[in-house]
Amino acid sequence: MAVMAWFKKERKPRTSQRARLEIPADAWEKCDRCGHIDLREKFEKSLNVCPECGRHRRFSAEEYIELLTDTGTWRELNAALRSADPLQFEHYVDRVASARKKAGEADAIFTGAARVDGLPFNLGVMNFRFMGGSMGSVVGEKIARLARRSLEKKIPLVLVSTSGGARMQEGVLSLMQMAKTSAAIAALRNAGIPYISILTDPTTGGVSASFAMQGDVILAEPGAVIGFAGQRVIKQTIGQDLPEGFQTAEFLLEHGQIDDVVPRGSLKETTARLLRHMQGQRPHHMESVEQLA
């Protein structure tokens, strides 16, 4: 009896301080890849990248703007463009209306002028929450105008893509936005104005088959799915399962399709450094660089 008593646990009432903090259940988030559970605040602080496995979860368009621009420099442009319904496609007007309620007035892309590490640049960030980031006439026009602004002001262009592709409800007019945006990018190329394309999850269809793959430099976030055809369509066509990691940013890097995979936390710095290289400017911190005579 006496021996057993040694093993007997002294029972303290289980009211630890942690429990008394009363963290609401919805303050927790779980990583969908590794299952890691952490405070939402923790995820947010790490740019919605899982602190455990590095999985890049979706980031909103507004968050990318904040991430890539110097504080207080962002000025939105062409925010008043709205989708029309050129084909009178059934329910399109309603779908656009509910998308605007859910994802804002800007349609599937925000465009504007800002600075990155002090450098003036034009930035477009697609908004996946707006009808899957689909490209219709408004997206095409906003990109074309932004590229034209880059041409006129001779400042570089950066586009952050996320899109399922062309917007079906505007039919072949959506398809023509691929030509329209491409022609605008071609003009930049001929004028020697740098264009950096940043691919985020997912970038497919008409967007990947136009401006997204036309960057002077193409960067992608880790794990982002990037490709022309959707995985379901490919599976159906070839009648077999797709290999592990197919169409991820790493897959594209390995196959020579993109310049680099860059973690979210380094996107701003990488963008600024690339722009300085392409504009023949010296790096921000001169002490780190050897000077050529």
Place this chain on the structure above:
Amino acid sequence: MASAYTLEFEKPLQELERQIEELRRLQTERQIDVDGEVAALQQKLDTLKGEIYSKLTPMQRVTVARHPRRPYSLDYLSTIFTDFIELHGDRLFMDDPAIVGGWARLAGVSVMVIGHQKGRDTKENLKRNFGMPHPEGYRKALRLMQLAARFGAPVITLIDTPGAYPGLGAEERGQSEALARNILEMSALETPIVTCVIGEGGSGGALALGVADRVLMLENSVYSVITPEGCAAILWKDASQRERAAAALKITAEDLLRLKVIDEIIPEPLGGAHQDPDATGERLREALIRHVTELRKIRPEKLVRRRAEKYAAMGTFVES
């Protein structure tokens, strides 16, 4: 005329065609004069055909555009062009038989002709991948366009594809990049480009040969951002709603002329291009000569500027 290739909506024509054939058989077998009866039936047939073809639904037009007897790029290359020399390969990976191209002459003028190529039978379709190109096909096309531009020759492209191929190898070798590059390069290519959709204009896989100074469509061809089947599957989770999708997507030549996406419709013979490939070819040839002649008078820089302006104006939106 009646065959395994008769389309659903052509069934009412079958009986009349059978009767005409029967009379003709009698004529040869028994030396009976049936010219009068045949002429009457033929007239009836033409009237009915005219009625049917004037009221085709968009989805019925899709079936005409996909008709297995419809003339393909190589058919036009052997009938309306002369002196054709096919050029192969992208110089990087392989030759893609889903796209054909090479030097040819149009009314004596050297041009570069590039087109999607479908197969006529199973064997040829396997070779040509049902007209669905891989990246190397698009890269070959671009190589030939740039070759043409270097020697000041106009480019003529013929569009007829269900779409760029959605497969493993195509993705590995950069289908998106190949399409994106062609679209960009075509927008700035310093030589005249005339495109005609001769059958199916399937999305990005069509546009990657279709950025041009003039875009023409044969009357029964279609041009779409997605197949009606694909659209129906996504929007209504039901591919059998393709009739509804085909109508909603506005994919006929008439629709696209109204939307100012194309410049001209080339009429087809009654019953579709496959009923009279030579007559179709003649009309296509006439239109191509007319457009190429006009465009050759314009300086290349001006041509490119106008092309960019034309695409810059495409799209419909509201600015509040």
